[in-house]
Amino acid sequence: MENAADSKGLTTIPEPTLRRLPIYYQYLRNLESAGKKVISCTTIGNDLSLDPTQVRKDLAHTGVEGKPKVGYMVSDLVRKIEEFLGWNKINAAFLAGAGNLGSALLGYPQFREHGLSIVAAFDRDPAKVGSLIHGKRVLPLETLPGLARRMGIRLGIITVPPAAAQEVADFMVQGGIQAIWNFAPVMLKVPSSIVVRNEELYYSLAALSHTLAKKLNVEIKKGEEGYASSN
Amino acid sequence: MENAADSKGLTTIPEPTLRRLPIYYQYLRNLESAGKKVISCTTIGNDLSLDPTQVRKDLAHTGVEGKPKVGYMVSDLVRKIEEFLGWNKINAAFLAGAGNLGSALLGYPQFREHGLSIVAAFDRDPAKVGSLIHGKRVLPLETLPGLARRMGIRLGIITVPPAAAQEVADFMVQGGIQAIWNFAPVMLKVPSSIVVRNEELYYSLAALSHTLAKKLNVEIKKGEEGYASSN
DNA sequence: TATATATAGAGAAAAGTTTCTCGATTCGCT
DNA sequence: AGCGAATCGAGAAACTTTTCTCTATATATA
Missing domain, CATH: 3.40.50.720 (NAD(P)-binding Rossmann-like Domain)
Structure with missing residues (x-):
């Protein structure tokens, strides 16, 4: 039973999963405050544009369990993710550097x-x-x-x-x-x-600016084609 | 020749590579200002704790070329990564929300x-x-x-x-x-x-707090063991 | 109560990423 | 000039992650 082991930190969890968990979390908190009680992977997948099976596997890492035909209790999911990410206990931190950031x-x-x-x-x-x-x-x-x-x-x-x-x-x-x-x-x-x-905030910029640069390039090329031919 | 295609945005680039490129970039800029002219993947890999082959494949996506026995020109790498990420052209942006962040x-x-x-x-x-x-x-x-x-x-x-x-x-x-x-x-x-x-800044917190929580857990367990037995 | 349906969960297959291996190339040294 | 060491680049192998397929189960409905 890998899930139980995972939730106790005995196996390693995939990096991509770790990056998606906070996204589920935010989404689930929104559901919760909207009064939704249960949710299925299918729905989560649709709303977040992710594969339902992937969602299921990701969530399984936290040790949560769902019911066929129904889905998961939203509150269970929220609690399990919090526990898994260590968000249920407050970590005290020191910050060095009182500038803008x-x-x-x-x-x-x-x-x-x-x-x-x-x-x-x-x-x-x-x-x-x-x-x-x-x-x-x-x-x-x-x-x-x-x-x-x-x-x-x-x-x-x-x-x-x-x-x-x-x-x-x-x-x-x-x-x-x-x-x-x-x-x-x-x-x-x-x-x-x-x-x-x-x-580094600009690290995240990389993906965005790369995509944007590519996109603008394609548009320019399209524009040129349209100009050269008569289509 | 996949590299040339990549650097023109014709193939998709792996997400992980896209995340590492800014890290190389920062490292290379530091090298540059330290006056270093050439660099090998072996050295980069050592310094950044990455596999040299991975570094080579990542950098190849930008279309850069190196010389056997020597490595790459630092300036070439910097320029190629800038071009690849669209950092050579300034993007003008609007920001909405003049609060703290x-x-x-x-x-x-x-x-x-x-x-x-x-x-x-x-x-x-x-x-x-x-x-x-x-x-x-x-x-x-x-x-x-x-x-x-x-x-x-x-x-x-x-x-x-x-x-x-x-x-x-x-x-x-x-x-x-x-x-x-x-x-x-x-x-x-x-x-x-x-x-x-x-x-979301707290998204990145996920990996850190998960690891920290796991680490503290392990320590507590060790502590308990040490307490119970006499080892 | 039987049936249809949606969905969890597990395992297999496919796709993607990282690591390994090897040949080709370049440079410094003898 | 020839030799050895370092490194790139390409392809293969190993590993990881994602997607697919199937089975079991809970629910609603007839």
């Missing part, structure tokens, strides 16, 4: 609903230290390791400029932080036991 | 270097309309379609609250926008010819 993240309401609570921000700029951003206190960067250790913080978010990122990462590791969400465009060097997730 | 995106310096120039922001809040955010003027939302059409804008970015997202998307479609980068947690309904890329 850092401030936006500090004020991002969705995080709280998805198991992430940024409890403090850190910066080197004396003008920022001591101030409040979206209700979170900005503290001196040097105090990060000690505080992280005392408060048992497991998650760090890096939104400092690239040049400072490695040093901040070192601070975080020193403070016993286990997972780093890195928004700086550099590859961090950390012990292999630390989970690093690199996030 | 919108402001952060307006001030995000990396976009400009990657083919994206946000030329104006739109909001419904009269307090924001008319002001400048990071040098970009905030305009009334209603003027978006007309302006988009007149300026030939192809790309729209949505950072409004979920409830307003669909309406904004409709405005964008009406204004002839071809691709939408959607940061609101809703599935937009748009004509199938429009490219939509949904971006």
